Every structure is written in C-alpha cells, then in structure tokens.
Amino acid sequence: MSVEFQDYYATLGLSREASEDEIKKAFRKLARQYHPDVAQDKPAAEAKFKEINEAYEVLSDPEKRKKYDLLGAHWRDAENGMPPPPPRQSRRRAQAGVPEPEFHFGGTGFSDFFEQYFSGGTRYGFPEDDPGGFQYSYTQGGQPRARRGSDIEGDILVTLHEAMHGTVRPISMQSVNPQTGQVETTEFQVRIPPGATDGRRIRVPGHGEPGQGGAPAGDLFLRVRHATHPNFSSREADIYYELDIAPWEAVLGAEIVVPTLDGSIKLRIPAGAENGQKLRAKNRGLPKGKTGERGDFYVVLNVQLPTTLSSEERTLWENLRATSSFRPRAS
CATH class of the missing domain: 2.60.260.20 (Urease metallochaperone UreE, N-terminal domain)
Structure with a gap:
C-alpha cells in the first residue's frame, strides 16, 4: 500500500x-x-x-x-x-x-x-x-x-x-x-x-x-x-499549566482564576513568589484507575517583566529603585 x-x-x-x-x-x-x-x-x-x-x-x-x-x-x-x-x-x-x-x-x-x-x-x-x-x-x-x-x-x-x-x-x-x-x-x-x-x-x-x-x-x-495541548502538558497523571504573572503579583501576591481540564479554579499566589515556582492543586489531574484518586494539577509561575514603559511607569520604577532596600542574593 x-x-x-x-x-x-x-x-x-x-x-x-x-x-x-x-x-x-x-x-x-x-x-x-x-x-x-x-x-x-x-x-x-x-x-x-x-x-x-x-x-x-x-x-x-x-x-x-x-x-x-x-x-x-x-x-x-x-x-x-x-x-x-x-x-x-x-x-x-x-x-x-x-x-x-x-x-x-x-x-x-x-x-x-x-x-x-x-x-x-x-x-x-x-x-x-x-x-x-x-x-x-x-x-x-x-x-x-x-x-x-x-x-x-x-x-x-x-x-x-x-x-x-x-x-x-x-x-x-x-x-x-x-x-x-x-x-x-x-x-x-x-x-x-x-x-x-x-x-x-x-x-x-x-x-x-x-x-x-x-x-x-x-x-x-x-x-x-x-496530543500536545496549547495550554496543558502531562507527566503521568499530573497536569501542568504555565501561568504568566506580573512582577507586582509575584511580590505582593494575588488571587487568579486558572483553567483546568474540568473547570476553572481560584488560585492564590503567595507574596514573594519566585519565577518557576510550582503551585499544586491536589486531585485535579488525571484519574488513577478506579479508586477515585487523581493526579495533581501544577501551576508553574512565569514572572513577566514589562518590555515597554510609559513615562509614568518609568518614574514609578525609578522611585522603587531609589527607596527599596532589596538586593539580589549572591549566586
């Protein structure tokens, strides 16, 4: 053939x-x-x-x-x-x-x-x-x-x-x-x-x-x-979802609604969240056999930095730089 x-x-x-x-x-x-x-x-x-x-x-x-x-x-x-x-x-x-x-x-x-x-x-x-x-x-x-x-x-x-x-x-x-x-x-x-x-x-x-x-x-x-999904990926029975967040959401924390395979859930981002950090929602992944148990749903945080700034935004960032006592940790 x-x-x-x-x-x-x-x-x-x-x-x-x-x-x-x-x-x-x-x-x-x-x-x-x-x-x-x-x-x-x-x-x-x-x-x-x-x-x-x-x-x-x-x-x-x-x-x-x-x-x-x-x-x-x-x-x-x-x-x-x-x-x-x-x-x-x-x-x-x-x-x-x-x-x-x-x-x-x-x-x-x-x-x-x-x-x-x-x-x-x-x-x-x-x-x-x-x-x-x-x-x-x-x-x-x-x-x-x-x-x-x-x-x-x-x-x-x-x-x-x-x-x-x-x-x-x-x-x-x-x-x-x-x-x-x-x-x-x-x-x-x-x-x-x-x-x-x-x-x-x-x-x-x-x-x-x-x-x-x-x-x-x-x-x-x-x-x-x-099949490769545009939003989700799988590892065994666990489902992963990448979520882009703003810098202030990572610093101050936030509550965001995210989609899953069977409906949306409200997710709390803790203050001080880091780029690449995983947040877990238990039992929201794929079923595991006939026991009723399911895998977990993981949200992977991607902290996105602004690429363009208005004059007002630039002023605010400069004020933050001038007043903040934060210094990056040495590698």
Missing part, C-alpha cells in the same frame, strides 16, 4: 529554516484555533488538530526533524523514480527470510506516513515459544504447523480531554497478506479508559497477526500518545 508524504512545514505554515521558537509559536496559534473544545465545526477541527499535532511531534524533536529533513530529500528523488528509504522491519523476520506483512491503521490520529517512519514502525512481539525467530513451519503431512500470530504495536493519539474522561474510538486496520498480496480490512472499537497516561499500552485481544495452522491471532497493543 502506498504511503502519502506529509509536508509538516506546510501544515504549520513554516519555512524549512524555521527556528524552534517559531515552530512552537506556530503550533500554539493553530492548536488554539483548531482545538476541538473551542471550534464550532468539531469534526473538521479535530482532523486539523491531529494534523497539527503530528507535524509538531516531528518538527519539535531535533532527531525526528533531522530524519524528516533527510527523508524529504529522498522523497523528492522518489518522484523521479528513486524509492524512498525502506520502513523498519522485524530483525527476526529479516534473518528468517520471511516476508514482512504491512499494517495500516485508521482512527488512531496518526497518518500512515508517521506510523511508517516516526513511530518506530509496527513492531512485533514474538511468542515466547518461538526462541529461534519467526519461520513458517509445516507438519510431515504438509499442513501448516499451529503457531500463534505475533503481536502488533502501534500508536494512538489521545487528547487530554479524552484521557480525563475516557472515550471509545472506532479503529480500522488494513493488512496486506505477504503470501497473496491481498488487502484485508477489519473494523473494531477501542475503549480509552479515563486516566490513560502517555505511554500506556492498551491491549486489543485477537487483532494482531493471524495465527498459523488454526492457532489464534496475536494481540494489538496501542500505545497512548497524548
């Missing part, structure tokens, strides 16, 4: 020489515009949001971006008849000389292009009773020997809202039989449980590689990848 090249720079509206800061700013602008929680046309926004996330996933990572830039050059050569670099294959299959079956997913939030080149490839977990590596084996009567199908692993893009509340996602999987070359499509649903953390593997029994000789199929494991 052919794989369509994805122009991630065009998706974010950037040139190939864009800096890391430009990539981050472009993503945040587009993510806020197309986030499904705020867009009126939710289906169209959701599709665009996934494209933006995929582009940012690659271009924000220096190693992935380097690989992508190199691949892009090869892909332009492919238009002139030169094939692109081959996808990653199973080491054991390659050693055994066994054809590598193809699998393409729909509904995971990632394109075939990303799955093939940037998610590590579809990887196979071989049965424990197969220490010598995969091989097609037959009985003395010429019948295929019973052998459980291998497991398949892929990625699934999950928004923080889905991770908070849980959801059910329709998934389709196209597989190419390496012996016949025929394309087979199966459709099924995958339940994303509340509290699905980044990196968690969700097992879908019986949707791996078909078994041999009447043996059962392997399993499909979908690895959760949290």
